Ligand SMILES: Nc1ncnc2c1ncn2[C@@H]1O[C@H](COP(=O)(O)OP(=O)(O)OP(=O)(O)O)[C@@H](O)[C@H]1O
């Protein structure tokens with residue numbers, strides 16, 4: 400279970416004079432996400448959807464610095480007090496800009512990367528990659544140069560890596576933003592599969608039509 404209790408966060412930004420200026424990212428936010436739930440976060444640009452996803456995967460406060468008030472807990476433990484690698488064992492992330500999330504040049508290496516970091520047995524990883532490629536219909540994207548893929552293909556590679564890692568929670572920030580209608584259908588199938596596996600899924604999105612049958616709850620910020 401993920402719980403936000405009276406959470407406010409302001410980003411520390413630096414102006415041209417080098418002074419630190421706080422920028423409100425989220426204010427007095429409360430939310431409970433139950434295990435196995437698919438929750439959609441929506442609302443106008445700048446309302447704080449991405450900020451909520453960063454508070455769940457620990458990028459706030461471990462990467463994005465600022466002032467945090469209230470508490471964000473994962474199964475009762477405060478996410479900001481846990482090292483980010485511990486949170487990453489439970490929470491997989493698909494970012495809005497897929498370019499910002501890759502560590503490898505080869506697509507297959509990237510799909511394996513998160514699971515390798517969890518010391519998953521190489522034979523199991525191989526098997527899961529083959530299964531994932533089949534389920535997601537991405538055999539043609541294996542062993543390619545990641546920088547030569549389209550934005551949508553990169554997004555799908557990020558989802559494939561999560562499928563191999565198989566974390567209990569997945570946060571996705573505007574996963575459909577680079578995808579055409581056919582690939583959105585594929586994303587839908589992957590989300591449906593994760594749902595049947597009992598994963599907790601949090602999606603920040605403007606585009607809602609493809610989530611209508613999948614969402615358990617929608618939260619407008
Ligand atoms: N890295 C950052 N540094 C400073 N301020 C930030 C940063 N990221 C977000 N903000 C600010 O926090 C507020 C919430 O932004 P956030 O990105 O969470 O909104 P959003 O709902 O995801 O918007 P969008 O729909 O456009 O993606 C905005 O006012 C934004 O300017």
Ligand SMILES: [Mg+2]
Nearest residue numbers: 448449572603
């Ligand atoms: Mg956003």
